[in-house]
Amino acid sequence: MTTSPFTVEQLLQLPVFRQAKVLAGSGGLTNEIYYVDAMEIPDLTGWLRPNELIVTTGYSVRHEPFLLCRLLDEMHRVGGAAVAIKTKRFLQDVPADALRKSDAYRIPLIDIPAEIPSIDLTHSVMEVLVNRQAAVLREVQEVNQQFTNLVLNRRTTELVVLIGQLLHCEAAVLDQQGNVESSTSRFSEWEIAEKRSVQVGSRVLGYLAISRRLEEQDRFAHMCLEQAVTILAIEFTIRQSLQLQREREQESFLVDLLSGTSGEEELLRYRAKQLGIPHGARQYVMVIRPCREEERQGETMDDLLHDLLKDIQAGEKTTRRGVLVGGEIAVLCTTAHRDVARQREEAVDYLRALTQSGKRSADRKRLVCGVGGVRERLEEITESYREAQKALRIGSLVRPRERIVHFHDVLVEDLLQDATGHPSLAVLTQTLVEPLAAYDREYGTELLPTLESFLRTGGQTKRVGEELYIHRNSVLYRLERIRDILGVDLNDAETRLRLDLAMRAWKMAARA
Known part of the structure; x- marks a missing residue:
């Protein structure tokens, strides 16, 4: 040269x-x-x-x-x-x-x-001067052609090696966070002398780093470096385009999978493998969305969900993948657990990790999550998705204080929801709940909350007092008033079953 x-x-x-x-x-x-x-x-x-x-x-x-x-x-x-x-x-x-x-x-x-x-x-x-400049330009043009061919053939590592040879130094391509993507054999991050931004528009997509500072008069080296940065911008743009296309294909597949319109099991597993979608022996769906009070904030919560989805997608790609559907995030998860307790524990840990990190962690703590049951076949995952949605919907009615609800937590309420309007259910609520509700409204008492706590704790009056912040004697007094108003024996198992069913049905109807 x-x-x-x-x-x-x-x-x-x-x-x-x-x-x-x-x-x-x-x-x-x-x-x-x-x-x-x-x-x-x-x-x-x-x-x-x-x-x-x-x-x-x-x-x-x-x-x-x-x-x-x-x-x-x-x-x-x-x-x-x-x-x-x-x-x-x-x-x-x-x-x-x-x-x-x-x-x-x-x-x-x-x-x-x-x-x-x-x-x-x-x-x-x-x-x-003109002849020498023309010679340099011809050489730079040849170098640019070599750079372009390497990028178009997706041979970034060879491109970096060529840059190092032309500039007589070690070189590396870094990502947006400064991590080394590819480099010459002896490159060391401690020896970086110059680092040029690789930009597309105003957005920095990565960096080109070299181990020596170029002299001002080394015009050929400067021109080669500028050409390399320009070509790397093309490489990053190609990557970005391919990544965007892959994300759209993943999103489309997940939507089809959740809707149940995606095909047979063997084909589903093949497509999931090709697209990098989590799949294993067992999988389930989590649905995450703002609680009802937060839904009113509109665009603010939309931004929060988009930020949360980015963190989900950036996490462990072999175990979880999410998609934004109708104002909520559906997350396909793989698990090694069969039993509900271990699955719930896994989901709770994951939601806690999501809400305690990333942007706007305080807002994330106001998100709620529904968890569907485990399925062994991808073609059945739509059922887990529907269960997660039901867990959210029913949980907001009967468990409004809980941030994460598993479908198995609301199985009885789901059954009662299907029986809405049944005459026998109406008789139960009219005879066992509404008299207490009327009494509370007239006298300002809290007999209904006391009965609900009594049934949920299995009749442990000490725990009822702790939940309601009242003395145990006050609990006993309220239970006596409930017996008088309803004319029932609260120690009878059949009576407790009827009261529990009536309370659950009444709560869903009252809060719907």
Whole structure:
């Protein structure tokens, strides 16, 4: 590759400069030349560029030779390359101060024959610079083609190796979090000297890191690095597109699976494996949504659910996958447990982990969850989904204080819901519940809550007192009033069964 610098020393080897003589500043013969310009005005302050060769007849400083010192000061400030001056044309002698500054600044002062036209001098230099720039551009174009071919063939690792070879250093591609995705063999995160953002629009998708800092004059390396960053942006865009397509396919499959319209078991398991959807010997569905009070917040809760879904999808992909359906998240889960208690414990731990981490953890704690039963076949998972929805719906009526409800917790209520309107159920609530409700409304008592707690705790009056924050004697008094009003024996098992069924049915009807 023709990437070696064009220096002052190489300038003097050009035919048009062979009769030139270095008056001072020989320490700067290795200065690289990027530009060439002719100066016939006394002051170039603000116009000079780094690595620039100035060609002059000396006409503008013929009456004030000290201005040559000012030119050298300015060239030193901006990093100029050299000054070529026709000393025998107008100047005759170069001031001693200018020679000293030339040596001090390492900016060569070159005496060129007066008879050589300035246009020949500048044209020769321009020709070299243009030819070299064209060669660099051709090489960069070839490099860009290699980069593009590697990206289109999804060979990112080879791309990184090529970058390292071109820049003579170790290189790596990092993701958005700064984790190494692919790298050269000896790359170390502790040796990163430069890191360039890989952006698509205003969004940073990753980084390209290298182990050495590029010199400003190493234009080829800078151009290669810029090309690499541009090509990596294409690579990240391709990845993003493929990931988005895969997520949409997963979402579509989950919706079909939950709705029960997705096909036979063997085909379902094949598709689940291809799409990376969790599937195993046993699976179930969790449904997560805002509690009823939070649903009124609309867009705020929608944002919360979207954030929560991102965390679910970013978690362990072999055990859980979620989809947003109608204002709630349905999560397909795999489990090793058969019994309900272990499954419930697993679901509780997972919901706790979700709500205690991530964005807006305080809002997440106001989410509620329904859990369906375990199924061994994917084609039956829609039943677990419906059970999870029922657990949420019924749980909000009969267990409003509980954040997570398993379908097995509300089996009786589900049965009673199907019997809504049955004459026998109506007789039970009219004779065993409504008289207590009427009494509570008239006298401001709490007989119904006392009876509910008594039935739920299996008749343990001490626990009833603890739940209601009243003395045990007050519990006994209330139970005596209930016996008097209903005319029943609360110690009779048959009576307790009827009371329990009536209370559950009445609560669902009252809160629906």
